[in-house]
Amino acid sequence: MLIRKTAVSAVRVAFLLMLLTAPDANAQETQANADRAKNGGVMRSSRQIVTSSMFSPAVAEFLQRPLGSQLVTLNPNGSPQVTIMWFKYENGALLFTTTTDRIKFRNQQKNARASIAIMDPANMYKWVIVSGKLSVDNRDPAAFYRGLAEHYLDETGLAEWRKTAVMEKRTVLKLTPTQIRTMGFTP
Secondary structure, eight states: OHHHHHHHHHHHHHHHHHHHHOTTHHHHHHHHHHHHHHTTOOOOOSOOEEEESSOOHHHHHHTTSOOOEEEEEEOTTSOEEEEEEOOEEETTEEEEEEETTSHHHHHHHHOOEEEEEEEETTEEEEEEEEEEEEEEEOSOHHHHHHHHHHHHOOHHHHHHHHHHOOOTTEEEEEEEEEEEEEESOOO
16 A cells, blocks of 8 residues: 555656646647547547646535645755645635745745645546646734644644644745646546
8 A cells, every 4th residue: 555655646746846847738748649549549548637727616615625735845956845734715816834044935935846646545536637837825824724624633733743843934835826637637
């Protein structure tokens, strides 16, 4: 089971990197499928991948759930920096919290491009991948962090979280989408 989860994570990270580095991945995929079909080759699975710049109502509802996510920022040398994150969906953007001494915060100051993958834990073919630009949101970071913890944790988890939560140097990051890719949602 651990090997399967690791393999799925590696595939998601590779896909996120492709989105960060390829400005028009959907067009390339469409052309590749057309070339394969013309030459009698096998096309990709019939699972529909939807690309847009806005969240559909079904996706927005999905993002209200307390789901884990993988946030990818770019290190100065171009390599990926991947972090498992809590997030909040709000008004067409995704919000996170971190401290200003973390790598992802420093990365976003130098290169605001980022991607995030969110997968339904019950169905790996239902997912959302968002690419966009990170910016600092000026809301109260401690209050935001407490709200995220209350959304993600039960009472026992909250009690443990309160013992270790770091509130100093905390900030809120906002990911404004430039591209949204989804699978497993009814149009």
